[in-house]
Amino acid sequence: MAASPITIRDAEDARIAPFRAIREKDLVGRRGLFIAEGTVVLRVLAEAHAKDRFVADRILVLENRLAGIADVLSAFPEDVPVYVCEAAVMNAIAGFDMHRGVLALGRVAESPAASQLIAGLGETALVAVAIGLSNHDNAGALFRNATAFAADAVLLDATSCDPLYRKALRVSVGSVLKMPWSRGGSAEELLTALGAAGFQVVTLSPSGGTALNALPPAKRTALVLGTEGEGLPAPILEAFRPVRIPQSPGLDSLNVATAAGIALYQLALSTGRIG
Amino acid sequence: MAASPITIRDAEDARIAPFRAIREKDLVGRRGLFIAEGTVVLRVLAEAHAKDRFVADRILVLENRLAGIADVLSAFPEDVPVYVCEAAVMNAIAGFDMHRGVLALGRVAESPAASQLIAGLGETALVAVAIGLSNHDNAGALFRNATAFAADAVLLDATSCDPLYRKALRVSVGSVLKMPWSRGGSAEELLTALGAAGFQVVTLSPSGGTALNALPPAKRTALVLGTEGEGLPAPILEAFRPVRIPQSPGLDSLNVATAAGIALYQLALSTGRIG
Numbered sequence A, B: 001m002a003a004s005p006i007t008i009r010d011a012e013d014a015r016i017a018p019f020r021a022i023r024e025k026d027l028v029g030r031r032g033l034f035i036a037e038g039t040v041v042l043r044v045l046a047e048a049h050a051k052d053r054f055v056a057d058r059i060l061v062l063e064n065r066l067a068g069i070a071d072v073l074s075a076f077p078e079d080v081p082v083y084v085c086e087a088a089v090m091n092a093i094a095g096f097d098m099h100r101g102v103l104a105l106g107r108v109a110e111s112p113a114a115s116q117l118i119a120g121l122g123e124t125a126l127v128a129v130a131i132g133l134s135n136h137d138n139a140g141a142l143f144r145n146a147t148a149f150a151a152d153a154v155l156l157d158a159t160s161c162d163p164l165y166r167k168a169l170r171v172s173v174g175s176v177l178k179m180p181w182s183r184g185g186s187a188e189e190l191l192t193a194l195g196a197a198g199f200q201v202v203t204l205s206p207s208g209g210t211a212l213n214a215l216p217p218a219k220r221t222a223l224v225l226g227t228e229g230e231g232l233p234a235p236i237l238e239a240f241r242p243v244r245i246p247q248s249p250g251l252d253s254l255n256v257a258t259a260a261g262i263a264l265y266q267l268a269l270s271t272g273r274i275g
Helices: A014-019 A022-028 A039-050 A067-073 A087-094 A114-119 A136-148 A167-172 A187-196 A234-239 A256-270 B013-019 B023-030 B040-052 B067-073 B087-094 B114-119 B136-148 B166-173 B187-196 B234-239 B257-272
Strands: A031-038 A056-062 A082-085 A101-107 A125-130 A155-158 A180-184 A200-203 A220-223 B033-037 B056-063 B080-085 B102-108 B125-130 B153-156 B180-184 B198-204 B218-225
Touching: A014 A031, A014 A056, A014 A082, A014 A087, A014 A101, A022 B023, A031 A039, A031 A056, A031 B023, A031 B180, A039 A056, A056 A067, A056 A087, A056 B218, A087 A114, A114 A180, A114 A187, A114 A220, A114 B153, A125 A256, A125 B067, A125 B114, A125 B166, A136 A155, A136 A167, A136 A256, A136 B257, A155 B136, A180 B218, A187 A200, A220 A256, A256 B102, A256 B136, A256 B198, A256 B257, B013 B056, B013 B080, B013 B087, B013 B102, B013 B218, B033 B040, B033 B166, B040 B056, B040 B067, B040 B102, B040 B166, B056 B067, B080 B087, B080 B234, B114 B153, B125 B136, B125 B187, B125 B257, B136 B153, B136 B257, B187 B198, B187 B234, B218 B257
Parallel strands: A056 A082, A125 A155, A125 A220, A155 A180, A200 A220, B056 B080, B125 B153, B125 B218, B153 B180, B198 B218
Antiparallel strands: A031 A101, A056 A101, B033 B102, B056 B102
């Protein structure tokens, strides 16, 4: 049962302060808070809220969108305030034209460490690991692809960007709020922990000796992705023999999120997770 | 041998007029002209220029980038003017902060029809077809993926967006200037022509009966992609039995460019084009 909507007439109203100047605030980070944008992400937030993993703090909706998303709003408990306003007020609040007309402020309730996630994985597991992934679109796309191909977790090192950033969350179609994930630790720490847990660590490089589709399947597999453009650091590629996604020679390699999608597809297929 | 650089001191200089207010001009289209942005795309334009397919009209470079891209500039003939300016002038010209500092105005020299491209294909062929693809990032990514997986051509219907739009070109890492492609015609016209040319027409749908990796390979294959969000129109899915990319059930399907990348990877692998 959702809360009764409260009308906001003034962009300076304190109750909607967290939604003010969204873009500028995104850039400095929000320490445990995040902005969910659009109906798709709001729907996933409602599911996460029910599981106490990510919690909705308040919701702001365009007046003319209210009826259309009544079912989504009804999935939130009554103690989550729902504010409504007209387009001019919302644009003044957000600092730009908020066509989507649906915003929520969320809070991180649980933030597991990589070691906890690894300890909780089953006998067969597929994990995606990001090392220095810096682009929010790519982070969002990685989560979307990991979810599509039934990965069990995404582990981001401390130098990777925050997948709860508004745009990453949107590109992930909300899957950042569904998929188990952690952010922290160094590449060495993460890969050592995965190795100790019996994971086959798969790194990608266009010059890898083995083709991805020829890799013998393992019960536990970790796919490791590097920075946009430069890829993984040489010491990691030396320590874990890289495989290649077969492709046309002599070209710019694939975008990192697309490479992740293809590799997760192939690994999930090879290990019988999808079919 | 490149032209000697000519310094521009005034953003209103008529010689750099095509670069003024780039974003606004992009939105209205340029009828046979396009803007190439960044070193990667400029390098591909130089190759295309040598083959008379896309022709460079003029180049504008930030003064401090000139030495770094000397090798790229030297690939253009002397009759392509190279203008240089300081950052403040370039930003005033472009209408925003042009960090990349490398712009070229290009012109379409050859614009083949789909029928010409199809007629020129070999006995074995892989083609990507876009129906109503409206997002420039996705169009660019489709070309990048088609190039990576050795497709022979990309056919866009008349309702798809222009892949020569600045951002599509950039996301494609210049492959729009390399890959044979056409834009025009209706979905019906394109698919009928491909069917008549003996192509196995592959459409994608999450509810497709056959898994993509179980599809018997054909000598000539056309992968058909639909609009973002809605996918292909029902009549097309009914006429050409869709296949599915195996994935986790009950989720938002993959982004169209990622789906294209995975499908092209699988089709190229199944038909032995890559390995």
